[in-house]
Amino acid sequence: MPFLPYYDHIDPGQGGSSMVIPELPRPVLNRQHVFTCPVCHQSFASYEDRFQHRFEAHPYQRPLLVLGAHEVTTPRFVVTTALSPEQIKAVNAETCRLDGKTITAKTLARRLAEAKSGFFKVELAGTQGKITVSYEISIEVASDAHAFLVEQEFARLYSPGVVSVASVSAFIRAASEARTARRYVDGLAAYLYGILAKDQRGDTTLSQEQGRARLNEAGQTLSEIGRPLAAAVAGIVSFQSNAFSRNERLAAVPRLQSAMSWFESVRTSGQQLIVGREDGPITPNACVPLDSATDEILAWMEMPHDRLRGHTKQIAKRGQQDDWLPEDRIKAKVLLAAIHETEGDAGQAGKVARDFRHDPVFSRLAERLISSEKESSA
Template identity: 30%
Template sequence: MAKITDAVDPGNAGGSVLIPEIPTLPNRPVTFHCDKCGEVFTEREARRQHVFDHHPFKRPQLLVGSRMVKERGEVMASQFLPADWIIQQAERIVIDQQDVSSQEACRRLSKIISGFHEVTLTSADYSVTYQIEFDIPTEAQLLAVEKAFNMLIVNQPLESERIAQFITVAKREDGGRYYIEGISDFLYGVLAKDQRGGTSLNRDDYTAKFHAAREALHFMDRPLANLIKALVNFNDNAFSEAEILAPGGQVAITCRILNGLRSGKHCPPLETRTASGHNLPVDTLTAEIMRFCSLPLAEQQEQLPQLAHLASKSLTTEHDRVKIQALAMNTCWEAGDHEPAVSWARMLRHSPLFETLANRIIEDVEND
C-alpha cells in the first residue's frame, strides 16, 4: 500500500530552498502619536504627559448644594432650587430617557418630589448614570415630625419605648420618612453608646446608628437635622464640619476650642458659663465634654478630676478620650499647672489631632 508521503515531491532532493533577497530598509525612529490631536512624540512618557496636561479625562459630575450626588442609592429628602443643581463636564444629559439641556435638567430636578428617577450624563470620554430616589415631604409633614419630637423626646427621659412611640406618632403624617429615620437612628445610637434606656443594641452599634442618621439626613437642611449631623461629626472628631452645621450654642463653642487646640494654639476658657442652646438628647461623654468647655477656668479646674476620671474608663471611646486629654492639657496649661499639663501632653505627643500643641508644651517646659 502506498504511503501518503510517497506523493510528496521533496524537490531539490530534500535540500535547502533559496530565500528571495529581502531589501534592507534604513532604520526609522520609533514615534508615538497622540490619539486626541495627532501630535508626534519620540518618547512614550512624553506622550503620556502631553495627554495628562492637554487632554485630561473628563468625567461628568452631578452636584446639589455643593455636594456630590452618589451614583447609586442616593435619596433626595429635601427640595433644592434650580441654581443649587450643578452639572459639570457633560455634553449630553438624559433624564428618564429624555434628552434635555443643562438648564432644563436643573429646572426639572428642582421640581421632582417623589419616585425613582435616572439621570445620565455623557462626555466625550465617559458616561455616568445616577439613580436617585426623591422622597420630599411637605413643610406641614416636616413640622409634624418636629412636633412629635418636641412632645415625646425633648426634656423627657430617653428610652427605647419612647423612641418607638415617637416613630409611631410621626409616621401617622405619612411623610418625612427619612427625617424620622435620621432622628430615630441618632437617638438609638445615643442609647447604644451609653447602654441605657432599655436598649437591646450592643455598645459598638452606636457608630453604625450615628452614621446611618447622618446619611438619612444628608440633604436635609433643618435646624434639628443639622444639629444631629453636627453631633455625629463631633463624635468622629470632625470639628470644622460640626461647627459649620451648628454655628451656635455649646456644640460650636466646643468645636472652636478643640479646633484651636488642633491647630496648635492654646485656648483660654470662657469668662462666663454658657448655656446649652439645644434640647437634643446626647450621650453622657458628649454632654460632659460640651459642659466642661462652657465653663470658666476656675470651674474647669474644679471639674477636671471628674473629666479625667472619664478618660481613664475602659468604656470611653478613643475619639472621646483624646478630646478629654486635650481639654485637660489645655486647662492645666492655662491655669499655670505646667507639670500636669506636660503629663497630659505626653499622652498626645503622637496624636494626629493634637500632637502639634502637645509637643510644643513639652518643648516649652523642657527648655525653661
C-alpha cells in the first residue's frame, strides 16, 4: 500500500515558508495564520479583527455562541481543540447561563476554556430575554500523552506495509487506552476504512460509496484536531474530494501542499502553469497510508514536464476508468489538458476540457481551454 510522508513535528517558525516551489506562483494561502470571515471570506490577521468585522459588516440578531472558528448553530457541539477564553464569545447575549447558573460572558468563556473534558449546558438569552438559544457542549480535548499514543499506534501500520480491516481493528484496540483521544482514533479509523473501501482492498466489505462517506466523516473530525497527523489526513481528504481551497494547514505534507496549490490556482484563475516539484529542506519523518488513485496523481504532479509527458496515455486512461471515483477522474483530465496545453496543442486541450466543462470546480478552466481551441482553429 502506498504511503504519503509528512513531518511529524513542525517548527511553527519555518514550516511551509522554507519550502521551494519553483514553477508555481508562491501561494498566498500558505501563511501560517489566516482568519477568514465565514460570510464574505475576507481574510484578517488576527482573531479579534475577524471577529469584529464579522459582526459589524454582517449584522446578526440572535444570540450566538462562537467557539474558535465556529459559530455554533446546532444544539449540540463537540469541542476537540483547546481554546483560549478570548476565542469563546457569547454574541448578542444579555444573559449567559452555564448548567442553569447565571454567569457573566467572561466567566462562561473562562470556564469552557479551562475544561478539558465534560458536558456543559449553555443558554444565551437576547435582549429582554426575548430569544433564548440553548446548547449542549461536549468538550473532548485529547491530552498530549493520549494523542501521542494514538500516533505511535498509527505509525505501526507502516512497518508491515499492508493495511487491512484486521490491522485497522488492531489499531483501534491498541489506541483504546487513549481515553481522551477517542475522536482522534475515530477519525483516523474512518480514514483507514475509507481508503480500503476506495481501493476495494484489505478485506473491506464496504462499497466505494460507503468508503467516500467514511472519508468525509474522517475529514470533518480530523480538521478539528490540532495535530500534524490530523492535519495531513484531513488535507488528503480535501484533495480526494477536490476541495482545493482547504489547503491552509498542509505545511506537514509538502507534496500534497504543492499539488493542492496547483489545482487551487488552476481552479480560481482558470490559468494553468507547468507542474512544479518542491524540495523540503529535511526529510519527513512519518507516513500516512494513501489510496492508490491519490498516490498516482501525487506522483504525476511531482514529475518534471518531460517525464510527465511520457505518462500522457496512462493519465488519459485513468481519466476514463470506471473504478476511479469521479473526483479523481476529473483531476486526471485537468492534468491531461495541462500537458496538451503546455505542448502547444490547443486542439487536444480543448477536447479534453469538454469532458469537465460542467464540473463545478474546474468549469472556468474548461471554458478558457474551449475558447482557445476555437480561436486556434479559426
